[in-house]
Amino acid sequence: MQKRTAFKLCIAGAAVLLTACGKEEPKTAPVAPEAKSVAQAAAEPMKVAFVYVSPANEEGWSSQHDLARQHVEKTFGDKIKVTWIENIPENADAERVIRDLAQQGNKMIFATSFGYMNSVLKVAKEFPDVYFEHATGYKTDKNVKNYTARFYEARYLAGMLAAATTKTNVLGYVAAIPIPEVFQGINAYTMGARTVNPNVEVRVVWTSSWYDPGKEADATKSLIGQKADVITHHTNSTAVAATCEEAKIPVISYHSAMHKAAPTMLQAGVVHRWEEYYTSEIQAVLDGKWNNTPVWGGSNVHMIELADVTKNAPREVADKIVKTYQSLEKGEFHPFTGPVVSNEGKEMIPAGKTATDAELQNMMYFVEGVANKVSTQK
Secondary structure, three states: OOOEEEEEEEEEOOOEEEEEOOOOOOOOEOOOOOOOOOHHHHOOOEEEEOOOOOOOOOHHHHHHHHHHHHHHHHHHHHEEEEEOOOOOOOOOHHHHHHHHHHHHHOOOOEOHHHHHHHHHHHHHOOOOOOOEEEEEEOOEEOOEEEEEOOHHHHHHHHHHHHHHHOOHHHEEEEEOOOOOHHHHHHHHHHHHHHHHHHHHHHEEEEEOOOOHHHHHHHHHHHEEEEEEEEEEEEOOOOHHHHHHHHHHHOOEEEEEEOOOOOOOEEEEEEEEEHHHHHHHHHHHHHHHOOOOOOOEEEEHHHOOEEEEEEEOOOOHHHHHHHHHHHHHHOOOHHHEEEEEOOOOOOOEEOOOOOHHHHHHOOOOEEEEEEOOOOOOOO
16 A cells, blocks of 8 residues: 655755554444455456545545545556546435446445435445445444544644734634534634744634635635635635635645645645545455444544645744644644633633543534634534
8 A cells, every 4th residue: 555645844945754653443343234355246346436526626625535536546457447426516416426326336435525424324225235435424324434534633733834824813714514523623723823823813704515616715805804814714615725815815725735726825735635545445345344433534544634834934833833743643642632721711621631532523612712603503
């Protein structure tokens, strides 16, 4: 399996590359349907499908999954046959597409957006011999697995960079939908920022959509109007990066380092990597060893990185980011270690305690330093 760099930092023309190590073993390994080798069951290539919510060739969420799709095609060669479909909305269309893919004989289907969850679960019951994997969800079944990355780890590092860049002490954050994953990112970003500059505040504008370039651009302009002079986002298009480029506002992109969208204003990218994960999951099915244990991987399993950090980052902050990453990689540091206090003054994580995964997956509050009140999903 190809090893991936887990963090890239470029300072004064020199690149610092860190590779991740170690892998957390699952506590349980439920046996999936037909726990036998697919390679033995059929002489033909195993059919694998990917479903994307946005364009695969646009810098962002789906492009990172598609890079991994290309990687597995090269890795497995004629052992697999891959289909991928883009721009599938999170509604009845998703259910139709996923069912069609199962009917076409795909043995493994990766549904790569949160809103596909219920569609996946429904179709999976109709096709018990197909392996379904759903990105960023939280429900499983005998033949359904969910997977995601600990994006908040790289968010913490990005906050440190943003705090070193701001002149107004106002950081902007374009957010999609108020769910725990998004709160984790906003809070980690804020806490990382305040380790560098305790005077910064983070202002959030919601779009109520994962992919809506128009709303994302408008949210960015609103934050610029609120004096935010460094902006990041938890949305799927390149609109935030492009709007910042036009306004000459530094931007930290999400999903990929958006060089095309913001060639002069990009400060770094909070990036997820799926190559090794998809390779290992496909291999598990081929070997008859697949299980439905959920995966939530971080820097220790090559799933996140803060990529392409600007060479203009102050040396002391760049060094601090590297050291913090190394601590994350080794499991020596966790961003949500107490005391963690909400922006309403309530202690959420006591001093000396680290948030459990269950607590993180139910995070619906803002920490100190976030200017907004909590908005809940309707």
